[in-house]
Amino acid sequence: MGKETSASAGIVLSGLAKSYGPVKAVRGIDLTITPGETVALLGPNGAGKSTTIDMILGLAQPNAGRVTVFGMPPATAVASGRIGGMLQTGSLVEYLTVRELVEMVASMYPHPLDVHQVLEATGTSAFAGQRTTGLSGGQTQRVRFALALVANPDLLVLDEPTAALDVEARRDFWSSMRSVAQRGKTVLFATHYLEEADAYADRIVLMARGRVIADGPSTEIKAKVGxxxxxxxxxxxxxxxxxxxxxxxxxxxxxxxxxxxxxxxxxxxxxxxxxxxxxxxxxxxxxGLEEAFIQLVGDDEEMEEVEGS
Amino acid sequence: MTAGNVAVATGDTKMNNATYVRYEILRTFRNRRFLIFSLGFPVVLLLTIGGANQHKLIGSIPFPLYYMTGMAGFGTMMAIISSGARISSERQVGWTRQLRITPLRTRVYFEAKVLCGYLMALLTLVVMYAVGSALGVRLDARQWLVMTLLILVALVPFAVLGILAGHLLKPDSMGPAIGGVVTLFALLGGSWGPLSTGKTYVDIVRLLPSYWLAQASRVAFGGSEWPPVEAWIVIAVWTGVLVRLAVRVYRRDTARV
The missing domain is CATH 3.30.70 (Alpha-Beta Plaits)
Known part of the structure; x- marks a missing residue:
């Protein structure tokens, strides 16, 4: 895999920072993700994972630093159909069946996957003829995954895709995710479950309080926080x-x-x-992950004090 | 199931907006509540009040004709504003955010909303004309056509107003807000007849787009077909100002979320 040149690098974040009013959501992130990697953004609530993802998707503008996706600004990458995303929150639009909705979204992309097969792969074909209103939480989540997947993107971004799911639904989700999404695609997902990050990512980027506090192969990070x-x-x-x-x-x-x-x-x-x-x-x-974070963030804060003095 | 099962769709790999627009139209017409409220109210008014006064005249104009054109203005205004206002609920459930991470252009999203509003407005007109005809309204083909076209033009600022409302208001407050605004515009514009014929009053209401919406049907009363320059200016200025406001609100909205 070619490295470090901006065109071949998948996603490059440099000096990325974002504040919402007085809240510093992201405080300077440098990160390079090579094409084909599956990377987990792991961290507790408020770590800045969603804000980071929003900037990668072009939904939020950084206050400082920049993001490039396949050498392009996020908006360009989105417009060219190279990114498929599943946001943390959001429900489906009304008055369409699941199949119609997936077809509608597929039509927006230059090289979509076959709708029928995406429905099969995401376990949504059983209720594909149903209206989007009245689906269960788990079903809705699967449909939202189908919408990200049908785009056939080079980069798949999933922001806490299993947050609303029970244990079983979570396992189902990841098994369909694994069978479908890992074909040379770059995958970035946010989670606050160490087990998920460990099981499904090659690499874990640990975030807390708007910073990257550890970054490495899953086994290494697991040993550190586990x-x-x-x-x-x-x-x-x-x-x-x-x-x-x-x-x-x-x-x-x-x-x-x-x-x-x-x-x-x-x-x-x-x-x-x-x-x-x-x-x-x-x-x-x-x-607990929380304890590990507190310890790691504690170290981080001490360093900050040293820097500040 | 294995990864190899999922193939890239063959054939139509070109992005096209036709599918998106088709499903937007489908969604509009599947929304029964929207259809009933948007269409039902003017239909019921026209049937009851127009029916009760079927053989009366207002000056030399048959009452059903007079009332049909008023309800056509009111009903189409309601339809077209409501269409844009649906953006509000799509924002609330996070759907517009989801669309922003697809290649669908913002322009196409708004154009589809306006198109759906116009289709609803056309449907409203067809129903109003049908009810009016049943109550004895007779016009020649040219009068029907000119009236229809002028109404569609006068609706442009209201299409933009709907999009603006869709960004400013929450779905909960949308119903009363639209009802109030449309009724006020229709009342002042003269959809139910002029409130006053005083010169100052008329001079003021002539600045409203709803006045010219109501005037769009004067060809049906034997008036001239071509509206005065003033009408075009009022429509254009309202449209321009509302577009500016809508763009500003849209930018603020997307910068925040």
């Missing part, structure tokens, strides 16, 4: 002694209980039980 914690009731043991245990990265004492943040929870647990057999009420949990 650590575990061990919680145990263990009175009278010094925190620094616990911190010295193998696999433990941080210790937090909460009354009689201690919470150990672990890089390697297996090693830490073995060592904990061997050293302190009195430890009881032991729980091992995946550290």
């Amino acid at each position: 650590g575990r914690t061990i919680r145990a009731t263990l009175p009278g043991v010094d925190g620094s002694a616990l911190e010295a245990l193998p696999g433990v990265t941080a210790v937090d004492r909460r009354g009689e209980a201690v919470v150990l943040s672990c890089g390697d929870s297996d090693a830490a647990l073995r060592a904990l039980l061997a050293t302190y057999p009195v430890a009881r009420d032991i729980e091992v949990r995946g550290a």
Whole structure:
């Protein structure tokens, strides 16, 4: 895959920033996505994912920096039909059947996919003859995906496509997504589920508070934010002694209980039980994404203070 | 299902707006509520009031003819404003945002709305003329035609007004707002007969596009076919100002979302 020249690079964001009034939604993002990559924008609510996506789609204008998509400004890329998008919110227009709606949107693009087959692939053919009003949330979401897909775009952008779905519908969504969308297309999707990002993206871009705080192969990011914690009731043991245990990265004492943040929870647990057999009420949990973010963002803020001083 | 199943559509790979426009028209005419309210009200008024006064004259003009032309102005104004105003609900559900990330040009979106409004207005005219004929209205072909064309021209500023309303108002407030504005325009413009014949009053209402919409049918009363220059100026100025406002509101709207 050709690299770094603006024409061959898929999406290039440089120094991208956007404020809404006093709210700095995106505060300087540099990112290059090569054609064919599947990239997840992972971050909690308010991280700036949607704003970033809106700028890539040309829906929002940056206050600073620029975006190019296949070497073009977003509006040009959209007008030439090279981008297909599924926005986070939005329902379908009324008084059409699902099939008619997909046909209507297909007609706007220069090289649309076959409508019938898109309906099949997105699991919408069963209700393709129904009016768009009166569909369930999951069905609506599938139709919205069909609208993005039928465009047959070079870049597919999905902003939290599964946010409104239950677990099963989410799995269905991704299986149809995988079967259809990964044919040399560039895919960018936003999510706040680490598992989704890990399972479906080659690369994860971690965002918090309008910045990219980590960017790398999914496995690497997962290791970074996917650590575990061990919680145990263990009175009278010094925190620094616990911190010295193998696999433990941080210790937090909460009354009689201690919470150990672990890089390697297996090693830490073995060592904990061997050293302190009195430890009881032991729980091992995946550290929530939120916790990982707080930690990463915390580091980020400290740096900011250093920069500022 | 595998990726290989999905093929690029063969044949028609050229972008065309015909499909989009066709479905927009279909959507308009499938919207029964819209059809009933837009058409039903003037039809009922014409049938009841026109029917009750079927053999009366206003001056030398048969009452049904007089009332038919008034209702034609009112009904078409309602139809064409409502069409643009539907943008409001499409904005609310996020559909216009979805369209902005497709290659569909904004222009085509607005043109389709105006076209649908005109089709609704034409349908309204046909129904009004049919009801009027049933009540005994008789005109020659040229009078029907000239009246129709002039009404369509006088509707231009109202088509723009609808698009403007579609960007300014929420769907909830749209019904009363349109009802109020259309009724006011129709009343002042003289769709139900002049409110006053005082010189100052007439001088003022002559500045309204609805006055010339009502005047569009004077050929049916034996008046001249060609409207005065003043009519064209009023229509053009209203259209120009409303277009400017609509463009400004549209830009503000798209910059924010």
